[in-house]
Amino acid sequence: MTVGTKERVAAGIGESAPRPDGVAKLSGNFAYGSDLWIDGMLWGATLRSPYAHARLVELDITPAVVMSGVRAVLTQDDVPGRPTFGQVEQDQPVLCDGVARYWGEPVAIVAADDQETARAAVEAIIVEWEPLPPVTDPDQARAAGETYRDMVIRRGDADAAGSVVIEGEYETAIQDQAPLGPEAGLAIPDGSGGVDLHVTTQWIHIDHAQIIASLDMEPDDVRCHPVGIGGAFGAREDISLHIHVAMLALRTGRPVRIVYDRTESFAGHVKRHSARMRYRHEADDEGRLVKVTVDMVLDGGAYAHTSHAVLANASFFTVGPYKCDNVFVDAAVSRTNNPPAGAMRGFGAVQVCFAYESQMDRLAEALGLHPLEVRRRNALGPGDPMATSGQIVEGSLPTLRVIDELEAIPMPDAAIPDDPRRLPGGTGLTTPKDAVVRGVGFALGLKNLAFSEAFDDFSEVLLVLTPAGLEIHTAAIEVGQGLVTICEQIARTVLGIQAVAWVSADTSQIGSAGSTSASRQTQMTGGAVYEAAVGLRDKILQQFGGDELTNDGVYSGGELVATLDAVTADAPIEQWVRYRHPPTEEPDEFGQGNPHAGFVVAAHRAVVDVDPELGLVRVVQIDTAQDVGKALNPQAIVGQLEGGIAQGVGFAIMEELILEDGVILNPTFTDYLIPTLLDMPDVGSRLIEEPAHWGPFGAKGIGESPTISSTPAVVAAIRAATGRPLTRVPVRPQDIAGV
Amino acid sequence: MIVTFTINGEERSATVAGWESLLTVLRDNLGLAGSKNACEQGECGSCSVIVDGANLCSCLVMVGDCEGTTITTVEGIAHGSALHPIQQAILDEGGVQCGFCTPGFVITAAHLFAADPNPDEETMREAFSGNICRCTGYGALLRAFDRLAEDGT
Numbered sequence: 001m002t003v004g005t006k007e008r009v010a011a012g013i014g015e016s017a018p019r020p021d022g023v024a025k026l027s028g029n030f031a032y033g034s035d036l037w038i039d040g041m042l043w044g045a046t047l048r049s050p051y052a053h054a055r056l057v058e059l060d061i062t063p064a065v066v067m068s069g070v071r072a073v074l075t076q077d078d079v080p081g082r083p084t085f086g087q088v089e090q091d092q093p094v095l096c097d098g099v100a101r102y103w104g105e106p107v108a109i110v111a112a113d114d115q116e117t118a119r120a121a122v123e124a125i126i127v128e129w130e131p132l133p134p135v136t137d138p139d140q141a142r143a144a145g146e147t148y149r150d151m152v153i154r155r156g157d158a159d160a161a162g163s164v165v166i167e168g169e170y171e172t173a174i175q176d177q178a179p180l181g182p183e184a185g186l187a188i189p190d191g192s193g194g195v196d197l198h199v200t201t202q203w204i205h206i207d208h209a210q211i212i213a214s215l216d217m218e219p220d221d222v223r224c225h226p227v228g229i230g231g232a233f234g235a236r237e238d239i240s241l242h243i244h245v246a247m248l249a250l251r252t253g254r255p256v257r258i259v260y261d262r263t264e265s266f267a268g269h270v271k272r273h274s275a276r277m278r279y280r281h282e283a284d285d286e287g288r289l290v291k292v293t294v295d296m297v298l299d300g301g302a303y304a305h306t307s308h309a310v311l312a313n314a315s316f317f318t319v320g321p322y323k324c325d326n327v328f329v330d331a332a333v334s335r336t337n338n339p340p341a342g343a344m345r346g347f348g349a350v351q352v353c354f355a356y357e358s359q360m361d362r363l364a365e366a367l368g369l370h371p372l373e374v375r376r377r378n379a380l381g382p383g384d385p386m387a388t389s390g391q392i393v394e395g396s397l398p399t400l401r402v403i404d405e406l407e408a409i410p411m412p413d414a415a416i417p418d419d420p421r422r423l424p425g426g427t428g429l430t431t432p433k434d435a436v437v438r439g440v441g442f443a444l445g446l447k448n449l450a451f452s453e454a455f456d457d458f459s460e461v462l463l464v465l466t467p468a469g470l471e472i473h474t475a476a477i478e479v480g481q482g483l484v485t486i487c488e489q490i491a492r493t494v495l496g497i498q499a500v501a502w503v504s505a506d507t508s509q510i511g512s513a514g515s516t517s518a519s520r521q522t523q524m525t526g527g528a529v530y531e532a533a534v535g536l537r538d539k540i541l542q543q544f545g546g547d548e549l550t551n552d553g554v555y556s557g558g559e560l561v562a563t564l565d566a567v568t569a570d571a572p573i574e575q576w577v578r579y580r581h582p583p584t585e586e587p588d589e590f591g592q593g594n595p596h597a598g599f600v601v602a603a604h605r606a607v608v609d610v611d612p613e614l615g616l617v618r619v620v621q622i623d624t625a626q627d628v629g630k631a632l633n634p635q636a637i638v639g640q641l642e643g644g645i646a647q648g649v650g651f652a653i654m655e656e657l658i659l660e661d662g663v664i665l666n667p668t669f670t671d672y673l674i675p676t677l678l679d680m681p682d683v684g685s686r687l688i689e690e691p692a693h694w695g696p697f698g699a700k701g702i703g704e705s706p707t708i709s710s711t712p713a714v715v716a717a718i719r720a721a722t723g724r725p726l727t728r729v730p731v732r733p734q735d736i737a738g739v
Numbered sequence: 740m741i742v743t744f745t746i747n748g749e750e751r752s753a754t755v756a757g758w759e760s761l762l763t764v765l766r767d768n769l770g771l772a773g774s775k776n777a778c779e780q781g782e783c784g785s786c787s788v789i790v791d792g793a794n795l796c797s798c799l800v801m802v803g804d805c806e807g808t809t810i811t812t813v814e815g816i817a818h819g820s821a822l823h824p825i826q827q828a829i830l831d832e833g834g835v836q837c838g839f840c841t842p843g844f845v846i847t848a849a850h851l852f853a854a855d856p857n858p859d860e861e862t863m864r865e866a867f868s869g870n871i872c873r874c875t876g877y878g879a880l881l882r883a884f885d886r887l888a889e890d891g892t
Contacts (some may be wrong), residue, residue, distance in 0.1 A: 025838030026826040028773015028813035035772040180777040180839035230839030480837025635833040642876030669782035678868045
């Protein structure tokens with residue numbers, strides 16, 4: 001049976017339906033994790049390591065324990081179950097195991113009657129450290145065999161050679177997700193040994209599995225509830241305070257709340273891996289790639305987290321959306337004493353995109369080609385083998401079209417603006433307007449959709465039709481991206497029913513929806529809603545002998561045969577699904593095989609004005625053409641594209657966590673710079689609709705693409721303006737000014 | 740100490756330590772959690788409130804200095820259950836994603852448009868430069884504010 005868009009339903013797919021949580025958020029009434037409050041609760045606080053690498057010589061909690069108002073002080077000895085956690089490798093101690101391996105590593109936790117007392121108790125703990133030399137160089141760690149994973153890709157003929165050779169070394173720094181909402185949790189003991197944990201997360205079930213292991217409790221005795229999330233971008237894919245707050249609540253028998261402050265937040269979540277990448281592109285006289293050889297190291301920091309998968313992405317996307325028959329990659333992600341790295345929007349595809357797009361620009365320049373022309377000549381499309389894995393691209397991949405559509409977007413006014421507020425550096429600019437130079441740059445980026453490498457990736461949804469309308473029960477996490485909106489739109493369109501409500505389920509009520517990451521929820525939980533809605537509709541039509549379901553009820557031959565009230569009169573009608581994407585495979589030892597479920601491509605063009613003397617940049621305009629499969633909610637997509645570009649601009653010219661001996665020197669919003677409205681360019685967006693081979697209505701996940709290729713486009717534009725090589729991001733003023 | 744002020748048109752008192760921030764007292768003592776704590780350094784604007792006509796980061800205001808002041812928080816912007824035109828414009832243009840910055844943008848917009856109903860784009864960019872949004876890239880917010888400036892509301 002085919003599914004059509006019923007005219008009678010409003011706010012179905014393809015419309016820019018408003019967010020159901022918008023009014024509450026605009027009125028200050030939306031409850032985020034850090035807003036949770038229950039009378040009689042205790043406040044938690046965390047003692048952290050001041051060193052990146054140190055031996056714990058003495059830890060005396062007595063002075064804190066005896067303080068008035070302190071209810072519990074816990075250390076590693078108090079962890080009831082598995083002393084470590086981690087998504088892939090369980091290598092991170094819940095609390096310091098005698099050696100601190102990164103700056104800010106949790107050592108002890110306190111619960112007290114109020115926040116001031118909790119913080120004072122942390123200060124009162126006597127702790128003596130023996131500092132050890134930190135390993136901070138990922139190349140050094142790799143040479144010593146300290147890696148979480150090594151990847152080898154061997155495809156094609158090692159003796160293949162091109163007539164044009166481009167070699168380059170590139171570096172990307174550490175970017176922080178810096179979500180505005182801090183890490184927060186409230187744990188409430190249930191009085192019979194169990195606990196309800198309300199916590200900020202991107203994937204509540206993977207948290208739950210790690211929490212129960214460390215608490216040594218049965219799954220049903222720990223119920224994890226999603227709460228309102230103030231942004232995520234990867235920062236909440238790994239455990240932060242989850243186990244700590246539950247331990248304190250279980251020990252004290254009272255509700256406990258922990259909310260990180262901004263500096264703790266910087267210390268308390270994983271970051272984007274920094275990377276060093278050595279590239280060699282060989283091409284023929286026409287600019288077609290003959291061979292790409294890459295050696296790279298990512299810095300995984302002190303614990304594994306998702307480094308395995310990040311390295312796989314960096315390796316498989318090392319050539320970008322281009323064809324090449326001979327590809328040789330050696331890659332590693334190192335264990336160091338730098339802050340643990342993990343998921344951030346783009347997840348390994350960001351770092352290599354900066355490198356391969358820089359290489360493509362240099363190739364174009366060497367051959368006297370327009371930057372987009374060399375990309376056209378190499379564009380990867382449906383039916384082509386991936387340059388790295390050899391996997392044949394299935395479904396849509398409109399690489400050529402994103403280039404064409406990008407070029408069709410009008411350029412900004414060619415004149416450098418007169419208004420000093422629109423010049424690099426703003427009103428503080430000391431350079432005459434005549435010295436400001438303009439540049440234009442381009443970049444393309446490729447990303448996989450959903451989880452890869454044979455991971456059993458699924459999302460569960462339960463639909464319940466009642467007289468009041470349809471309920472979508474799921475543990476999928478809305479972090480602000482608009483998942484709730486589009487799932488409701490999908491349900492409305494399939495069922496023809498107007499009243500649809502989202503019911504956020506806890507871990508005891510439904511199975512996993514998987515992670516809100518990897519550009520996956522639109523297709524995965526959206527796909528689950530679609531499949532469940534089709535099943536529910538067919539069930540109802542069969543039961544009531546109809547051929548069409550609408551907001552009024554069941555129709556047969558144009559006649560209403562049962563109202564919705566009649567349909568649900570006896571009992572609610574339910575439909576549960578566990579939705580999976582097409583299976584993926586573990587690649588072989590040379591990285592060959594079918595590791596991915598699908599791909600998404602995007603193109604960016606950046607226009608920048610640069611003050612070459614002070615090294616200041618103003619990004620004038622960024623345009624993008626984005627492969628979306630099917631635009632379920634155009635306004636929400638544009639919001640993702642613009643927001644992702646903002647993070648890409650940030651990474652290009654200002655966002656960097658600066659380390660010294662593994663210590664973060666700028667863990668505040670005063671020193672870690674995030675683009676403001678003054679820094680943000682105008683954005684032109686084109687959405688390319690070529691349906692994906694799986695997922696609801698052919699939609700693709702687009703959350704990561706805008707962050708991947710916007711960064712190299714900005715840097716290419718600065719290069720075009722200044723002639724500087726700029727092999728590192730973020731580009732700093734001294735890189736431009738050459739001092 | 741006891742501090743008394745007018746918040747969203749209502750006289751309120753709170754027993755506080757004078758060094759506590761206005762943000763903490765709003766959130767923890769007065770049940771007004773709409774103002775958000777994201778940096779506590781006055782950098783992000785998520786805690787913006789209007790105090791005696793000034794748009795301030797409430798994390799930087801000592802509550803002891805607020806005796807007798809008139810304060811507007813995000814909870815005081817809507818007219819009953821009806822959104823204020825500023826809130827409606829942000830909603831219509833898709834200016835809300837995670838929403839953590841949204842209360843601050845609503846307050847800064849209320850402050851800006853009360854003083855200047857027709858600001859130009861550069862004035863708006865400056866006015867909102869103290870409010871960080873990590874999700875939207877500001878495009879939808881700027882479109883909402885452009886609409887408000889055109890309407891002159």
